[in-house]
Amino acid sequence: MTAPALIEVRDLSIGFTGRAGETLPVLRNVDLVVGAGETVGLVGESGSGKSTLALAMMGYLKGGLRVLGGGTRFRDRETFRLTARALQTMRGGDLALIPQNAGQALTPTLRVSALIAEALRLHSRVPAAAHHARAIELLAQVRLPDPEALLRRYPHELSGGQQQRVAIAMALAGEPNALLLDEPTTGLDVTTQAHVLELLRDLAARTGTAMVYVSHDLGAIARVCDRVVVMYAGELVLDGSARSVLRAPAHPYAHGLVASIPRLGGSGLPRAMEGRPPPPGGAGVGCAFVDRCALAVERCRAARPALDLVLDGTRSRCHRAVDAAARSARGEPASPRARASADPSTPALRVRDLCISYARPRVLDQLLGREPDAVPTVDGITLDVARGETLALVGESGSGKSSILKALAGLVTPRGGAVALADGEALAPSVELRTPAVRREIQLVFQNPDESLNPRHTVAEILAQPLRLYFDLDAEALRERSAELLERVRLGPHYLERLPAQLSGGEKQRVAIARAFAARPSVVLCDEVTSALDVSVQAAVLDLLDQLRAEARVTYVFVSHDLAVVRALADRVVVLYQGRVCELGPVGAVYDLPAHPYTEMLLRAVLEPDPDVAPSLLGEDVVERAPPARGCPFQRRCHRRVGEICASESPPVQLGGDGHQIRCHRPLAELARLQALEAPAASAPPESAGNRGDGR
């Protein structure tokens, strides 16, 4: 904090008027100074006020919010007192925002050239004649290949990562002193995310732009930021160097947050944090975190702690900050998984040669009775999932993992292949043709409970749907069973009369899980069930899923893009690329020695919440829209390509021990040897990780 202050937030409180006319604060007495060239990460769960704070730095308040006290300054000017014109000049010019969803932030009817020209016209002194040259320069700066061609494209013709880069280029057009980044990589694939973060990191280092990086993802923050600020219930609770916050957080909340992140390295489930933050205005006289705190003492209830300097520049809002810092976050043992009851001799689910195509047969083909010649989206999926086992399907977007799940549920009719339950009899391809008994056996839990729960139904009605349909219970039995289900997902029967909107994200997902288990299924299909949840909530939901699996002896097919979550929960993992299996095997084997080049690439790109662990980027994050017609699905991006054979022939299945199989033209031993050779570079020490960006 030696640099001159660029953004100053002084004693800022922001709130809104509640239904009864009372004032409810969403930010309480926030003090924060961001110096020139500093990179600050703003972390917190949804509702913690981190986005409100970031937007307030731009002098912007969401509808209904107002400043209750204090203010923000940018380059010594009060942002809330600026005229509309002055704000317009400042925003996007000197202080630029990079939004969460670039795909929605870019005007769909304008080409990239027009988008960047607009930013240049409004926020730079570059003459119109030089716009084209400057635009190319900016696109090159964000490492977009072939900028000339890109300028002519429309936003929808770009991949998510490219869109985000264009948004960054637009923000850089005004040569800003500071960038506000609102979850800029949240919707992106792991490898793309790693690339974008590397870019941001380099930009910050090269241009000396200050960054305020808002995210719930501590891994991303650890990668980009030198300093981390933790928000809880509208308060700034911890402010310190990234290393101190992530290694030895001097606040119990930050401690819990760090401990709840699933890690690639360790096995077992991450530690869940109990309880939930108080609602706006719900914090008492004491510390807002007191009800969830393991270290709470008398004093914590009586008096709200001040934000005090603890040690080496760390500020913490905790009476027991020193004790909290003494407990290392990493030393915390993860809770072990409920003992696996998987029994490989009796597969609960069998999939043979599953093939899915979304290509509609053309009329001519239909008339001639020809098969459509499009390359199927998903092909050659053969799996046996044992009873009580958790099988994870991982891959980036477009890997076909959700399509496979939908085909298993019968929501998508596959083009070919067979699916069978324990009895081995092939199921009808579509859900409408399956028998009620089969439908009952296979249940689905969706990604986003806001979408999967009917907003007009109470919890009681939601749970009654499967109970009535499959078991034909009378009113009393129905209520009893619903209450019991809620109990099993650790919600009480008092939730029965609530509407989804009256539940938190985690509670909604628990209701969705209860609904799936209401059918007494043998197979539960989980589609990214925790990706819409906060990390601390995610940990609790993962724990619940694991408990339920052990209790009910169900089989999970668990789709996720989050490799750390998969490691925590799954027994076996299938790595998919473009709808084809690359690698399949027990989680331990696959993660400890990722043989297939794609698995290797994925695992290397994962961000650990540790500033000293750098992801290593193998290959470019090129976009692929369709799988190749022949050869290895991964041929175009592979960094270990052998040669012509990869494009012409499907890779052979190679068996490791313990059911581990990979599909690659290179022999297993050779892959292992190649990786071992590069190992020192891959697990790079911090110095070389920092240099790598310049070398590229």
Added chain:
Amino acid sequence: MSAVVARRSFPGRALEVLRDMAARPSGAIGLALVLGHLLMAVASPWLAPHDYKAISATLMLKPPSATHWLGTDHIGRDVLTRTMLGGREALLVTAVATPVAVVWGGFLGVLFGLIGGRVDDVALRVVDAFLALPKILFVLATAAIFGASPPVLIPMLAFFYGIPVIRVARAATHDVVARDFVSAARARGHSTLAIIRRELVPNVRDVLLVEGAMRWSWMLLTFSSLSFLGFGVSPPTPDWGLMIKDASGFMSFAYWAVLAPIVALSSLIIGINLTADALAKALGVDRAQKAPG
């Protein structure tokens, strides 16, 4: 929110929406106009000061006076009495036809929206073809052939005004069908009817309510146009459209006889439109407050 709000039952929620509407200027004015007209339609037989069909050669086109507050028409009938009674038939016919239109149009719209695919494509073309036809010609022809009695007009209006409802309901359903709770219901194996009833209808109901209010005002205009063109209500039954037609010939010197039914008809239509507007906002706000975040 920590406060546990018990689920609001139907009358509770309806009351809340009404209160929200009444708190808005558009809703307050609209509701007052609509309720005023409904009350008048019910009570006018007892309130009307004169006999609506009493004609008088001596009282032709007299300006407003103490005995005839709004003057008299071209055959000496009391304009106030006829204006008070003139909305009864129109309100009766449209108040029956509107819900019928919303229900059948809404059901088909939701069904097409759910089924989707080819059926939906074809159905939509048929709907568009019907929408392209001038409704008024069909209604006129039917009224001319079968007479303009309520048993003819109600199904006629309900049919033609149900068609645009199909389009609206279908569009609203498309948004809901794409959501996971519908997939979840399909995956569990509920019947199509159960999915429509439990998953879809509760989520398109608000849109249909507002659409219904809009259709109602259009229907009233059509009904009055019919009378105006001489194919609707037959004399001596008082009706605004008919009154406007009869009095329009003398407009230049006996403005009162034409002004009274015009004000009555337009105030009702404006009232319905304002109510629909406030209803849309009240239901929209209701949704926004329930949304997470």
